[in-house]
Amino acid sequence: MGKVTGFLEIERLDRGAEKPAERIHNYKEFVHPLPYAEVGRQAARCMDCGIPFCHQGCPVNNLIPDWNNLVYRDQWRAATETLHSTNNFPEFTGRICPAPCESSCTLNIQDTPVTIKTIECQIVDRGWEEGWIQPQLAAKKSGKTVAVVGSGPAGMACAQQLARAGHSVTLFEKSDRIGGLLRYGIPDFKMEKHHIDRRMRQMEAEGVVFRPGVEVGAGIPVQQLLADYDALVLSGGAEAPRDLQVASRELDGIHFAMDFLTQQNKRVAGDSEEKAAPGGTLTAKGKHVVVIGGGDTGSDCIGTSNRHGALSVTQLEILAKPPVKEAKPLVWPDWPLKLRTSSSHEEGADRDWAVSAKRAVGDLNNGSGGKITGLECVRIEWKLGDGGRMNMVEVPGSEFILKADLVLLAMGFVGPRKAGLIEQSGVTLDARGNVAANTNDYKSSAAKIFSCGDMRRGQSLVVWAIREGRQCARAVDEFLMGSSQLPR
Numbered sequence: 001m002g003k004v005t006g007f008l009e010i011e012r013l014d015r016g017a018e019k020p021a022e023r024i025h026n027y028k029e030f031v032h033p034l035p036y037a038e039v040g041r042q043a044a045r046c047m048d049c050g051i052p053f054c055h056q057g058c059p060v061n062n063l064i065p066d067w068n069n070l071v072y073r074d075q076w077r078a079a080t081e082t083l084h085s086t087n088n089f090p091e092f093t094g095r096i097c098p099a100p101c102e103s104s105c106t107l108n109i110q111d112t113p114v115t116i117k118t119i120e121c122q123i124v125d126r127g128w129e130e131g132w133i134q135p136q137l138a139a140k141k142s143g144k145t146v147a148v149v150g151s152g153p154a155g156m157a158c159a160q161q162l163a164r165a166g167h168s169v170t171l172f173e174k175s176d177r178i179g180g181l182l183r184y185g186i187p188d189f190k191m192e193k194h195h196i197d198r199r200m201r202q203m204e205a206e207g208v209v210f211r212p213g214v215e216v217g218a219g220i221p222v223q224q225l226l227a228d229y230d231a232l233v234l235s236g237g238a239e240a241p242r243d244l245q246v247a248s249r250e251l252d253g254i255h256f257a258m259d260f261l262t263q264q265n266k267r268v269a270g271d272s273e274e275k276a277a278p279g280g281t282l283t284a285k286g287k288h289v290v291v292i293g294g295g296d297t298g299s300d301c302i303g304t305s306n307r308h309g310a311l312s313v314t315q316l317e318i319l320a321k322p323p324v325k326e327a328k329p330l331v332w333p334d335w336p337l338k339l340r341t342s343s344s345h346e347e348g349a350d351r352d353w354a355v356s357a358k359r360a361v362g363d364l365n366n367g368s369g370g371k372i373t374g375l376e377c378v379r380i381e382w383k384l385g386d387g388g389r390m391n392m393v394e395v396p397g398s399e400f401i402l403k404a405d406l407v408l409l410a411m412g413f414v415g416p417r418k419a420g421l422i423e424q425s426g427v428t429l430d431a432r433g434n435v436a437a438n439t440n441d442y443k444s445s446a447a448k449i450f451s452c453g454d455m456r457r458g459q460s461l462v463v464w465a466i467r468e469g470r471q472c473a474r475a476v477d478e479f480l481m482g483s484s485q486l487p488r
């Protein structure tokens with residue numbers, strides 16, 4: 001695969017980016033693609049390692065050595081086709097996937113993995129530029145109908161695969177635009193939304209019908225879909241956010257991260273402030289911002305706050321600070337626990353670990369209207385307790401108060417929202433509150449109802465959502481037709 005001695009002769013080189021001081025003044029993508037010749041050189045570093053552990057790291061099982069080899073040999077169109085054989089939307093994963101494939105790369109043993117994510121992104125971008133990516137029409141129609149509820153990456157992948165199998169597919173979305181968290185949870189500076197719009201045009205040409213602004217379980221009952229369609233797929237995501245259980249939580253200025261991020265994405269899309277923020281504008285401009293949660297959503301809040309013009313941004317994480325470098329012999333080729341610095345962190349933020357919030361601070365009697373002015377926190381230690389579980393223990397005398405005009409809760413999600421869709425469908429939930437369905441047939445406990453993506457597995461990565469959508473589509477196809485030619 002690639003050039004036999006490429007990994008010895010060619011140094012790793014990844015994409016560059018606009019400087020933080022420049023890019024925080026807009027919401028455009030800021031990563032600079034590599035010249036095609038250099039992408040070919042980087043692909044040549046993919047070694048004939050015998051067992052391609054990158055396959056293990058990639059949830060959609062991308063044929064990474066294969067398309068690396070094709071790019072090295074300047075066979076870009078064949079590389080585009082190979083890439084799409086396992087991934088419906090590589091322009092999404094090539095921008096926002098954390099690239100577990102690179103952690104699993106054999107060359108990562110010496111910290112110089114192949115730039116798999118960059119190569120993937122530039123293959124698909126060139127495919128669009130050259131006009132190689134076209135609608136894939138079904139050879140014949142099956143006469144079967146499927147309703148897919150939830151238009152995130154799982155729902156989009158499922159709908160596209162089912163349409164290509166010849167079924168009539170309608171994709172329902174409660175928001176005013178298609179895309180789920182891709183549309184309203186991922187900031188435009190990480191992925192501009194014209195990438196979603198372009199895929200929608202392809203899917204429409206393939207026969208998918210989009211129904212945005214329709215909330216199944218509210219605007220339309222689940223039973224109506226079960227009566228009108230031969231199968232129903234629940235792919236609505238894990239939307240119930242984890243709340244902050246502290247004293248004075250009701251003070252104004254504490255908000256869920258998705259409410260904050262969604263407003264900004266709507267502004268970038270051209271919506272008026274009245275439409276983008278019907279419940280009131282959330283802005284970080286001129287404020288001291290505290291972001292609670294150290295994951296990707298927290299990072300997105302940092303980047304957005306800096307672009308708003310925040311006075312300061314502090315990110316708190318309840319876990320201990322991870323090591324800068326992982327113990328490679330212990331974890332490779334698995335995803336390592338180590339300190340990760342995102343592009344938003346580079347733009348400016350104070351980060352603190354092993355911190356727990358205890359109380360929101362604000363004076364209800366000084367004319368501030370009950371607004372938050374600070375956040376009382378305490379340092380914690382994680383100690384082994386009875387039963388082998390790690391317990392959180394407060395460090396005595398470690399309390400401190402952070403100045404805070406805006407607190408954004410980015411502590412993850414606890415599963416799908418239960419009201420409406422889930423309640424009306426009558427499906428059984430697992431111990432974590434997700435729709436119970438296995439990865440063999442993706443069937444729920446209710447007849448004709450399937451589930452995939454975050455609604456089934458809990459909050460996860462875009463690449464896992466695409467995988468589940470593809471596999472669920474095959475399961476639905478088998479259910480409707482008795483067998484399926486769709487890949488798993």
